[in-house]
Amino acid sequence: MTDPQRTLEVEVKFDVEADVAVPDWSIVSAVASVTAGERRELDAVYFDTEEAELGRAGYALRRRTGGHDAGWHVKGPRLGAGREELGWPLGDGPVDDPPEAVRAAVAHIAEGALAPLARIRNERVAYEMLVPAGEVIAEFVDDHVSTKDLRGGVERRWREWEVELGPAAPADHEALFEEITRIAHAAGATEATSESKLARALGV
Numbered sequence: 001m002t003d004p005q006r007t008l009e010v011e012v013k014f015d016v017e018a019d020v021a022v023p024d025w026s027i028v029s030a031v032a033s034v035t036a037g038e039r040r041e042l043d044a045v046y047f048d049t050e051e052a053e054l055g056r057a058g059y060a061l062r063r064r065t066g067g068h069d070a071g072w073h074v075k076g077p078r079l080g081a082g083r084e085e086l087g088w089p090l091g092d093g094p095v096d097d098p099p100e101a102v103r104a105a106v107a108h109i110a111e112g113a114l115a116p117l118a119r120i121r122n123e124r125v126a127y128e129m130l131v132p133a134g135e136v137i138a139e140f141v142d143d144h145v146s147t148k149d150l151r152g153g154v155e156r157r158w159r160e161w162e163v164e165l166g167p168a169a170p171a172d173h174e175a176l177f178e179e180i181t182r183i184a185h186a187a188g189a190t191e192a193t194s195e196s197k198l199a200r201a202l203g204v
Contacts, residue, residue, distance in 0.1 A: 004105065009075070010082035011164040012177050014189035018159055022142055023187040025129050028179055030170075032132040037125040037142075042066040044120045045150075046198050047098060049112030057109045060198050061102065063095060067124070072102045078195075081173070118201045120147045128166070136166030138176070147201035156201060161189055 025034045044064035048054045054061055058077025064070055072088040086105055093099050098114055106114075123144040128136045141164075146157045163180050165173055194200040 004074075004086035004088050004101070007085050007087070008082045009085050009164060010169075010173065011162050012181060013192035013195070014161040014181075014184050015192050016142075016159050016161050016189045020159075020188040022125075022127075022140075023183050025127065025140055025180075025183070027183065028129060028176070030131060030137055030176060031129045033130045034140075035128040035130065037127050040067040040122075040124040040126060042120075042122040042124055044122075045095070046117045046120065046201075047114045048117045049110050049114060051112055053110040053112060054106060055117075055198075055202075059106060059109055060196065061098060061106060061114070062120075062198075063090070063098070065090070072098060074102065074105050116150045118147060118149050118151075118198060120145065120197050120201055122146075122197075131168045133168070135168035137168040138166050138180070139164050145197060145200075147197070149202055152202075154203065156203075158200070160192065160197075 022037075025031060042064060043066055044062045046060060046062045048061070060073075060075040062073050064073060069087060071090050074086045076084045076086075088099065088101055091099055096116060103114065125142045127140045127142075129138045129140060131137050141162045143160050143162065144157075145160065146155070148155045161184060163177075163184075165176075170176060
C-alpha cells in the first residue's frame with residue numbers, strides 16, 4: 001500500500017434542525033460565488049480496540065466509501081486549529097480488517113485487536129465557496145446523519161453543517177470563521193454539541 005496522503009482538517013461545525021434552509025454563502029465578504037450542491041452518499045465504519053485506546057487518545061480510524069476521498073482514514077487529535085488526517089485507498093482487502101499500513105500508523109497507540117465500533121451513514125450535499133480567481137476558500141456541507149453503535153446497538157439520527165477551509169483560505173482564518181458563524185446562527189443553526197460524528201454516534 002502506498003504512503004498515506006496527509007491533510008490538515010480545519011473546520012467549524014453547527015447543529016441544525018431539519019427545516020432550516022441553507023444560507024446564501026455568497027454574502028461572505030471573501031466569497032465571489034458558490035457552486036451548486038453536489039450530493040454524496042457516504043458510508044463509514046469506525047474501528048477501535050475493546051479498551052477504546054484510539055478514542056481515549058483522540059484518534060479515529062475509519063473505512064469510508066462514497067465521495068471523492070473514499071478510503072481508509074486515520075484522524076489524529078486536535079493540534080491547534082485542526083486535526084491531521086492520513087488517508088489510504090480502499091484496496092481489495094477485507095472490509096472489516098484494516099490493512100497493515102493502517103494498523104502500523106496506530107500501532108503506537110492501539111495495542112489491542114481492532115474491531116468495528118460504529119457505522120455512520122451520511123446523506124451529504126456539498127457546496128464550494130470560491131474566491132474571484134475561482135479557487136476554493138471553504139467547503140460547506142449539509143449533512144443528514146444516521147448512525148449505529150455496533151457494540152451497544154443504539155441508533156441515532158441528526159442534521160449538522162460543517163465548513164472546512166480550502167486551499168485559498170487565509171492563514172489567519174479566525175475572521176472568516178467568525179463571519180460564517182454569524183451567518184449560520186442567523187439562519188437558525190446552533191453551536192455543535194459534539195466535536196465529531198463518531199463521538200455523537202457513541203453518545204459521548
